[in-house]
Amino acid sequence: QVQLQQPGAELVKPGASVKLSCKASGYTFTSYWMHWVKQRPGQGLEWIGEINPSNGRTNYNEKFKSKATLTVDKSSSTAYMQLSSLTSEDSAVYYCARSNDGSSDYWGQGTTLTVSS
Protein backbone atom coordinates (compact mmCIF):
# COMPACT_ATOMS: atom_id res chain seq x y z
CA GLN A 1 0.00 0.00 0.00
CA VAL A 2 1.11 3.55 -0.66
CA GLN A 3 2.77 5.14 2.36
CA LEU A 4 4.48 8.46 2.89
CA GLN A 5 6.46 8.52 6.12
CA GLN A 6 7.33 11.81 7.75
CA PRO A 7 9.00 12.51 11.11
CA GLY A 8 6.48 13.67 13.66
CA ALA A 9 8.22 16.80 14.89
CA GLU A 10 11.22 19.09 14.50
CA LEU A 11 12.38 21.84 16.82
CA VAL A 12 14.76 24.43 15.41
CA LYS A 13 16.02 27.85 16.40
CA PRO A 14 15.13 31.09 14.64
CA GLY A 15 17.46 31.89 11.78
CA ALA A 16 18.40 28.27 11.23
CA SER A 17 17.49 25.93 8.38
CA VAL A 18 15.82 22.54 8.47
CA LYS A 19 15.47 19.70 6.00
CA LEU A 20 12.19 17.78 6.25
CA SER A 21 11.93 14.28 4.82
CA CYS A 22 9.20 12.19 3.24
CA LYS A 23 9.95 8.53 2.54
CA ALA A 24 7.71 6.91 -0.05
CA SER A 25 6.86 3.23 -0.35
CA GLY A 26 4.31 1.02 -2.03
CA TYR A 27 4.56 2.57 -5.49
CA THR A 28 7.11 3.61 -8.11
CA PHE A 29 8.59 6.77 -6.61
CA THR A 30 9.70 8.24 -9.91
CA SER A 31 6.28 7.95 -11.54
CA TYR A 32 4.46 10.60 -9.51
CA TRP A 33 5.21 14.22 -8.67
CA MET A 34 5.35 15.02 -4.95
CA HIS A 35 3.60 18.01 -3.40
CA TRP A 36 4.43 19.86 -0.20
CA VAL A 37 1.71 21.67 1.77
CA LYS A 38 1.85 23.98 4.81
CA GLN A 39 -0.78 24.30 7.52
CA ARG A 40 -0.40 26.78 10.35
CA PRO A 41 -2.26 26.07 13.62
CA GLY A 42 -5.99 26.57 13.16
CA GLN A 43 -5.50 27.72 9.56
CA GLY A 44 -6.08 26.39 6.06
CA LEU A 45 -3.83 24.62 3.59
CA GLU A 46 -1.15 26.33 1.49
CA TRP A 47 0.47 24.68 -1.51
CA ILE A 48 4.23 25.19 -1.36
CA GLY A 49 5.42 23.42 -4.46
CA GLU A 50 6.04 20.14 -6.22
CA ILE A 51 8.92 18.08 -7.52
CA ASN A 52 9.22 15.45 -10.23
CA PRO A 53 11.32 12.66 -8.67
CA SER A 54 12.40 11.28 -12.04
CA ASN A 55 14.28 14.41 -13.13
CA GLY A 56 14.23 16.82 -10.18
CA ARG A 57 12.12 19.42 -12.00
CA THR A 58 10.28 21.70 -9.58
CA ASN A 59 7.38 24.14 -9.52
CA TYR A 60 7.00 26.56 -6.60
CA ASN A 61 4.34 28.83 -5.23
CA GLU A 62 5.94 32.26 -5.69
CA LYS A 63 5.32 32.95 -2.00
CA PHE A 64 7.71 30.14 -1.01
CA LYS A 65 10.39 30.48 -3.69
CA SER A 66 12.93 32.05 -1.36
CA LYS A 67 11.92 29.90 1.60
CA ALA A 68 11.69 26.31 0.36
CA THR A 69 13.96 24.08 -1.71
CA LEU A 70 12.66 20.71 -2.90
CA THR A 71 14.94 17.78 -3.68
CA VAL A 72 14.75 14.00 -3.91
CA ASP A 73 16.98 10.99 -3.37
CA LYS A 74 15.85 8.36 -5.83
CA SER A 75 18.03 5.67 -4.24
CA SER A 76 16.01 5.84 -1.03
CA SER A 77 12.67 7.00 -2.51
CA THR A 78 12.76 10.03 -0.27
CA ALA A 79 11.65 13.58 -0.96
CA TYR A 80 13.06 16.50 0.98
CA MET A 81 12.08 20.08 1.64
CA GLN A 82 14.66 22.47 3.04
CA LEU A 83 13.33 25.59 4.75
CA SER A 84 15.76 28.43 5.32
CA SER A 85 16.03 31.52 7.56
CA LEU A 86 13.33 30.20 9.87
CA THR A 87 11.04 32.49 11.85
CA SER A 88 7.99 31.90 14.01
CA GLU A 89 5.88 32.31 10.86
CA ASP A 90 7.35 29.03 9.63
CA SER A 91 6.01 27.10 12.63
CA ALA A 92 3.40 24.83 11.08
CA VAL A 93 2.59 21.29 10.03
CA TYR A 94 4.19 20.39 6.72
CA TYR A 95 2.73 17.61 4.63
CA CYS A 96 4.08 15.76 1.65
CA ALA A 97 1.47 14.36 -0.69
CA ARG A 98 1.63 12.29 -3.84
CA SER A 99 0.34 14.08 -6.91
CA ASN A 100 -2.19 12.42 -9.17
CA ASP A 101 -2.59 14.76 -12.13
CA GLY A 102 -2.39 17.72 -9.73
CA SER A 103 -4.67 16.50 -6.98
CA SER A 104 -3.10 14.82 -3.93
CA ASP A 105 -4.22 11.25 -3.52
CA TYR A 106 -1.97 10.10 -0.65
CA TRP A 107 -0.69 12.24 2.20
CA GLY A 108 1.97 11.81 4.82
CA GLN A 109 1.11 12.25 8.51
CA GLY A 110 2.82 15.61 8.53
CA THR A 111 5.81 17.03 10.39
CA THR A 112 5.13 19.63 13.06
CA LEU A 113 7.85 22.24 12.82
CA THR A 114 8.38 24.47 15.83
CA VAL A 115 10.69 27.44 15.47
CA SER A 116 11.68 28.60 18.92
CA SER A 117 14.76 29.64 20.85
Add this chain to the structure above:
Amino acid sequence: DIQMTQSPASLSASVGETVTITCRASENIYSYLAWYQQKQGKSPQLLVYNAKTLAEGVPSRFSGSGSGTQFSLKINSLQPEDFGSYYCQHHYGTPYTFGGGTKLEIK
Protein backbone atom coordinates in the same frame (compact mmCIF):
# COMPACT_ATOMS: atom_id res chain seq x y z
CA ASP B 1 -2.63 32.94 -9.50
CA ILE B 2 -6.10 31.42 -9.44
CA GLN B 3 -8.03 32.29 -6.28
CA MET B 4 -10.45 29.78 -4.75
CA THR B 5 -13.34 31.04 -2.62
CA GLN B 6 -15.27 28.59 -0.48
CA SER B 7 -18.58 29.08 1.27
CA PRO B 8 -19.79 28.86 3.89
CA ALA B 9 -16.77 29.13 6.17
CA SER B 10 -18.63 27.14 8.80
CA LEU B 11 -21.73 25.03 8.83
CA SER B 12 -23.71 23.33 11.56
CA ALA B 13 -25.83 20.30 10.64
CA SER B 14 -27.40 17.22 12.18
CA VAL B 15 -26.80 13.56 11.45
CA GLY B 16 -29.00 12.53 8.54
CA GLU B 17 -29.16 15.98 6.95
CA THR B 18 -27.93 16.86 3.47
CA VAL B 19 -25.40 19.69 3.11
CA THR B 20 -23.74 21.46 0.19
CA ILE B 21 -20.43 23.33 0.18
CA THR B 22 -19.56 25.60 -2.73
CA CYS B 23 -16.28 26.70 -4.26
CA ARG B 24 -15.72 29.44 -6.80
CA ALA B 25 -12.60 29.84 -8.93
CA SER B 26 -11.38 33.27 -10.05
CA GLU B 27 -11.03 31.99 -13.61
CA ASN B 28 -12.04 29.00 -15.71
CA ILE B 29 -10.48 25.81 -14.36
CA TYR B 30 -12.63 23.50 -16.48
CA SER B 31 -13.12 20.40 -14.29
CA TYR B 32 -9.75 20.49 -12.51
CA LEU B 33 -11.16 20.69 -9.00
CA ALA B 34 -10.52 18.47 -6.00
CA TRP B 35 -12.19 18.23 -2.60
CA TYR B 36 -10.51 17.08 0.62
CA GLN B 37 -11.76 16.20 4.09
CA GLN B 38 -9.62 16.85 7.13
CA LYS B 39 -10.40 15.72 10.64
CA GLN B 40 -8.88 17.37 13.67
CA GLY B 41 -5.21 16.45 14.04
CA LYS B 42 -5.17 14.31 10.89
CA SER B 43 -3.92 14.65 7.34
CA PRO B 44 -6.33 15.74 4.61
CA GLN B 45 -7.91 12.95 2.58
CA LEU B 46 -8.89 13.18 -1.07
CA LEU B 47 -12.63 12.86 -1.62
CA VAL B 48 -13.21 14.03 -5.19
CA TYR B 49 -11.00 14.94 -8.15
CA ASN B 50 -11.76 16.22 -11.62
CA ALA B 51 -14.79 17.90 -10.06
CA LYS B 52 -16.97 14.78 -9.86
CA THR B 53 -14.85 11.62 -9.68
CA LEU B 54 -14.94 10.00 -6.25
CA ALA B 55 -11.58 8.89 -4.90
CA GLU B 56 -11.12 5.22 -4.04
CA GLY B 57 -13.04 4.15 -0.98
CA VAL B 58 -15.12 7.34 -0.65
CA PRO B 59 -18.77 6.61 0.21
CA SER B 60 -21.38 7.33 -2.45
CA ARG B 61 -23.17 9.83 -0.19
CA PHE B 62 -20.48 12.28 -1.31
CA SER B 63 -20.84 13.84 -4.73
CA GLY B 64 -19.09 16.62 -6.60
CA SER B 65 -20.40 18.75 -9.42
CA GLY B 66 -19.66 21.85 -11.44
CA SER B 67 -17.28 23.08 -14.11
CA GLY B 68 -15.70 26.32 -15.19
CA THR B 69 -15.74 28.54 -12.10
CA GLN B 70 -18.56 27.16 -9.93
CA PHE B 71 -18.34 23.89 -8.03
CA SER B 72 -20.08 22.14 -5.18
CA LEU B 73 -19.64 19.20 -2.84
CA LYS B 74 -22.83 17.58 -1.61
CA ILE B 75 -23.03 15.19 1.31
CA ASN B 76 -26.26 13.21 1.59
CA SER B 77 -27.45 11.78 4.88
CA LEU B 78 -24.62 13.10 7.07
CA GLN B 79 -22.89 10.52 9.23
CA PRO B 80 -21.01 11.20 12.49
CA GLU B 81 -17.68 10.53 10.77
CA ASP B 82 -18.34 13.28 8.18
CA PHE B 83 -17.79 16.15 10.59
CA GLY B 84 -14.55 18.03 10.13
CA SER B 85 -13.11 20.52 7.67
CA TYR B 86 -13.44 20.47 3.90
CA TYR B 87 -11.19 22.14 1.35
CA CYS B 88 -11.42 22.62 -2.37
CA GLN B 89 -8.29 22.92 -4.51
CA HIS B 90 -7.88 23.52 -8.20
CA HIS B 91 -5.45 21.31 -10.09
CA TYR B 92 -5.32 23.34 -13.30
CA GLY B 93 -1.71 24.46 -13.43
CA THR B 94 0.59 25.58 -10.64
CA PRO B 95 0.29 26.98 -8.07
CA TYR B 96 -2.49 24.60 -7.01
CA THR B 97 -4.29 26.91 -4.58
CA PHE B 98 -6.76 25.79 -1.92
CA GLY B 99 -9.98 27.38 -0.81
CA GLY B 100 -10.16 28.77 2.70
CA GLY B 101 -12.00 25.74 4.05
CA THR B 102 -15.41 24.91 5.48
CA LYS B 103 -15.76 23.63 9.02
CA LEU B 104 -18.68 21.24 9.32
CA GLU B 105 -19.88 20.84 12.90
CA ILE B 106 -22.52 18.81 14.64
CA LYS B 107 -25.70 20.71 15.52
